[in-house]
Every structure is written in structure tokens, then in C-alpha cells.
Amino acid sequence: MTTRAARRTTGTTTPTHPKTRTSPTGMPSSASPASPATPVQRLLRAAAVIATVPYLALKAAWLAGSHIGIPAGSVLLESAQLYDGANAVTMAMDACVIVLALLLTRPWGRRVPGWVLIVPVFTATGLLTPIVTGFPGQLLVRALGLGAGEAVQAAREPFLDDWVHFVVYPCFIIQGLALAGLFVPYARERWGRCWQGVPGTRLPSSTGVVAGAAAAVGTSVGAIHLYWAFGGTAGLGAERVAQYSAESGVVSAVHGLCALTAGAGALLLARGGAVRVRWPLALTWIGSSAALGWGLFLLLAVLGLQFGEVETTSPMIFLAYAGQVIAGCLSTAVLTRFTRSRLAA
Numbered sequence: 001m002t003t004r005a006a007r008r009t010t011g012t013t014t015p016t017h018p019k020t021r022t023s024p025t026g027m028p029s030s031a032s033p034a035s036p037a038t039p040v041q042r043l044l045r046a047a048a049v050i051a052t053v054p055y056l057a058l059k060a061a062w063l064a065g066s067h068i069g070i071p072a073g074s075v076l077l078e079s080a081q082l083y084d085g086a087n088a089v090t091m092a093m094d095a096c097v098i099v100l101a102l103l104l105t106r107p108w109g110r111r112v113p114g115w116v117l118i119v120p121v122f123t124a125t126g127l128l129t130p131i132v133t134g135f136p137g138q139l140l141v142r143a144l145g146l147g148a149g150e151a152v153q154a155a156r157e158p159f160l161d162d163w164v165h166f167v168v169y170p171c172f173i174i175q176g177l178a179l180a181g182l183f184v185p186y187a188r189e190r191w192g193r194c195w196q197g198v199p200g201t202r203l204p205s206s207t208g209v210v211a212g213a214a215a216a217v218g219t220s221v222g223a224i225h226l227y228w229a230f231g232g233t234a235g236l237g238a239e240r241v242a243q244y245s246a247e248s249g250v251v252s253a254v255h256g257l258c259a260l261t262a263g264a265g266a267l268l269l270a271r272g273g274a275v276r277v278r279w280p281l282a283l284t285w286i287g288s289s290a291a292l293g294w295g296l297f298l299l300l301a302v303l304g305l306q307f308g309e310v311e312t313t314s315p316m317i318f319l320a321y322a323g324q325v326i327a328g329c330l331s332t333a334v335l336t337r338f339t340r341s342r343l344a345a
Contacts, residue, residue: 037105041182048101048178051171052094058168059091069164075157093127096120097175104182110190121183122285126293126328128176129286130254135169137250146246156243194281194342207337211270214330218263218291221323224316225256235316255294259324261287262331269338281338288331295324 037045061068063084070076076083100120103109109117141147227234229252233241265284269277299321 041105041185044178044181045101045105048175048182049098051174051178052097054167054171055094056091058164059087059094062087063091069161071158071161073158075159093123094175097124097179100124100179101182104179104186109186114191121179122289123293124176124179125286126289126291127297128172128179129290130251130258130294131169131172132176134251134254135165135173137254138247141246141250191339191343194277194339204337207334208270210330210337211266211334214266214288214327214334215263217323217330218259218261218266218287218327221291221320221327222256222260222263224320224323225252225259229253229256235314235320237314237317240314240317255291255324258287258290258294259327262291262327263287266331266334269334277342281335284331284335284338288328288335290328291324292328292332295321295328299325 058069062070067077100117103112103117138147224235228236228244229249231244231249233244236244261283265280265282265287268280269284299318302318302321
């Protein structure tokens with residue numbers, strides 16, 4: 001009683017810790033400013049920026065009217081308007097790598113809304129992952145003497161000179177690895193609680209249904225691509241069969257594995273359990289972004305929206321690409337539901 005009376009008289013209270021407020025982006029509003037970039041981060045930032053130079057220079061040359069690296073009769077030259085539009089869009093997308101590299105290493109990068117960062121990084125992950133994994137696989141196949149023979153090369157329509165791929169794809173690989181090295185520590189500090197510990201309880205049953213559908217579609221699409229990767233011809237037209245080689249098989253295998261990864265990651269996130277959450281979260285992020293990004297690109301290509309000419313394609317190819325898009329969308333929905341539930345917990 002004496003102590004309470006003294007507190008009333010003096011007006012003092014027992015000190016308490018204020019509750020931490022969380023911003024809509026998931027970043028605590030009371031968080032301390034970001035520390036300066038480390039030497040490793042500065043090196044990765046420089047690598048990502050420098051790796052954009054060859055591609056941007058090539059695109060600028062093409063927009064200026066040059067046909068360097070484009071052989072005569074290439075499909076790229078069939079529609080000037082779509083060609084210029086595609087070059088402008090892809091040039092802007094690669095320029096975004098520079099912005100991302102700065103955003104992930106500068107203090108002002110912590111003040112941008114979460115979606116402003118998540119959307120382009122998710123897109124970059126999806127577009128670069130198949131290149132980072134597939135191009136070295138193709139080089140290995142060539143080194144083993146299993147590359148495309150003269151008959152296969154003759155059956156292919158002119159597209160780009162080989163040297164363009166050997167200049168651009170290594171730069172894409174550097175960009176992908178550099179952005180991954182920058183994004184992971186950034187995300188760990190800003191949203192680290194999303195992958196701390198284990199998933200815990202299952203997500204709502206509706207999310208479980210979506211995850212099950214993602215796993216089913218991803219498994220089906222993955223099986224189809226892997227079948228084509230190892231030389232299967234069912235569902236392929238005569239033109240595709242004539243163009244098959246171990247190099248193109250690597251591409252099909254990568255697309256199949258991405259679809260399988262998307263479905264498996266979504267299922268693990270929805271089921272919960274004792275697996276540490278960072279692994280299914282990473283699987284779903286990589287698999288869903290790759291399946292959605294490349295599935296959409298390939299689907300638009302066969303629909304004739306890339307260069308204005310509808311490709312003669314079989315229904316099975318169309319369904320496979322559409323299935324990639326569906327699997328990517330479903331897995332992305334599960335990923336979004338999971339991260340929102342973790343941030344709100």
C-alpha cells in the first residue's frame with residue numbers, strides 16, 4: 001500500500017517496453033538504419049552492373065538499326081514493329097538489374113514498399129534461373145561431344161549467331177548470382193522471420209487445395225518436359241523432332257524440374273511440419289517464378305505474339321506451356337498466402 005501511494009504521489013510508473021510497430025511492408029518502423037554495404041556486397045553490385053553492359057549495348061545497337069549478330073532470314077527481322085518493341089522492353093528489363101543492385105545495397109532501399117522490390121526480384125529469379133542452370137548444362141553436353149549435329153543445325157530456322165549466346169548468357173549468369181547474393185542477406189534482415197523456425201500449423205484448407213493442384217499440375221508438366229528431354233517424341237511435330245538434340249533436351253529438363261520444384265515447394269508450405277521453412281520457401285520461390293515466367297514467354301511465342309507469326313505447334317506443346325503458367329500461378333498464390341500469414345503472426 002505504501003509503495004502504491006508513493007507512486008501516486010510522485011507520478012512515477014514502472015518502465016515498460018513499447019510495442020514494436022510494423023509497417024505495411026513488414027519492416028518494423030523502429031528498425032535501425034541499414035548498415036553500409038560490405039566489401040562483398042560492393043563487389044556483387046559492381047559485377048551485376050558491369051554484366052548488363054554487353055546486353056544493353058547489343059540492344060541499343062539493334063534499336064539503332066544494326067543487325068549485328070542477327071543472321072539473314074532470322075525470324076527476328078520478320079516484323080519490325082514487334083522487333084523494336086521487344087528490344088525496348090527487354091532492354092528496360094535488363095536496366096532494372098542496375099536499379100535492383102543499388103536498391104539492395106543503399107540505405108534508401110529499406111524505405112521502398114516491399115512489393116516494389118519483390119515483384120522485379122521474383123521476375124528476375126524466374127527469367128534467370130533456367131539460364132543459370134541450363135546454359136552450363138548445354139556447355140557440358142557440347143564438351144562431351146553430344147551437341148547438335150549438322151543435320152539438327154540445318155533443320156533449325158536462323159535466329160541469332162552463336163557468339164551472341166556466348167556473350168550474353170554468361171552475363172545473365174553473373175547477374176543472377178550477384179542479385180541472389182545481394183537479395184538473400186537483404187531479405188534475411190528485412191523479412192527474416194518469414195523463414196525462421198518451422199512452418200508449424202497447416203495453412204487453411206483452401207490454400208491446401210491450391211497447393212495440391214499446384215503439385216498435380218507441376219508433376220504432370222514436369223513429366224512431359226522430362227519425357228521430351230530424354231528424346232520422347234509423342235506430342236511433338238515433325239519440325240520439333242528434327243530439331244531435337246541433347247542441348248535442347250537440357251532446356252526441356254530444366255523447365256520440367258522447375259515445374260516439379262514449384263509444386264513440391266507449394267505442397268510443403270501448405271502442409272507445415274518439421275522441415276525448416278527456408279527450404280520449401282526457397283523451392284517455391286525459385287520454382288514458381290521460373291515456371292510462371294518462362295511458361296508465359298513460351299506460351300506467347302507459340303501463340304504468335306512474339307514476332308507476329310503463329311508457330312505451327314501441336315496441342316500437347318500448347319498444353320505443356322499453359323500448364324507451366326498454371327503451376328507457377330498456383331504455387332505463387334500459396335507462397336503469397338504463406339508469407340502474409342508469417343508476417344501477420
